[in-house]
Amino acid sequence: MARFFLPKERIQHQRGTIVGEELAHLRKVLRLGPGDQLTIFDDTGWEHEAVIRSFSVDRGDVDIVRSYRPERESSLQITLALGLTKGEKTDFVIEKATELGVQTLVPFTSSYTVPKLNDRKIETRTERWQRIALSAAKQSGRTLVPKVLTLCEFQDLVTRPGTGTLKLLCWEREGQLTLKQVYDRERNVRAILLVIGPEGGFSFAEAAKAQQAGFQSVQLGRRILRSETAALAALSVVQFLWGDMG
Helix, strand or coil: CCEEECCHHHEECCEEEECHHHHHHHHHHCCCCCCCEEEEECCCCCEEEEEEEEECCCCEEEEEEEEECCCCCCCCEEEEEEECCCCCHHHHHHHHHHHCCCCEEEEEECCCCCCCCCHHHHHHHHHHHHHHHHHHHHHHCCCCCCEECCCEEHHHHHCCCCCCCEEEEECCCCCCCEHHHHHHHCCCCCEEEEEECCCCCCCHHHHHHHHHCCCEEEECCCCCCCHHHHHHHHHHHHHHHCCCCC
């Protein structure tokens, strides 16, 4: 059954109102009409079975048949910070990270970042990434759409407050500490900030700055992984060790 995102504020008295891009997708892409069934999820973790009641020019009204709160979200709060990459690699990671249960995505630039974006491109990319996260949340059955924050600089990223959060920097030059070793001594962690660098990785100065800010640098094995591979490998291991995979 088709799934659509609908903010809780648009659901009142067992009726919902679909507008904008979701309405266009419903009518023009899926070609659904009055009487057809669909699934709606809101921004508070609830899912709703609904039936299309009627269409007008700029809205679609649905009747809520049943509401429930599925337990599909991981109990581990994961923030993925990803160094800006070339081409569509960031798009790919955002889609797959959403499927893997990330709650927040933070793109950033650092000393080895290649793409240079002006303010207009940053705004456009952020909007596109948020749409990708929404689409992936719908496809994967999630009841929460990850928030994509605005592109920031590495310095601002590592100095953000994060009380109670385990901060991990995946660094190819880390020769000893692994995610499993971190887990063995910090098993009760419920929030993780995972930082993955761009194609060129991190400089020694950046790694030192992160460590001074409370990050632990970890390795992902003996092989050098591409940025997008490292992100998904690290997320999978983190969800396996602390989260709900495996």
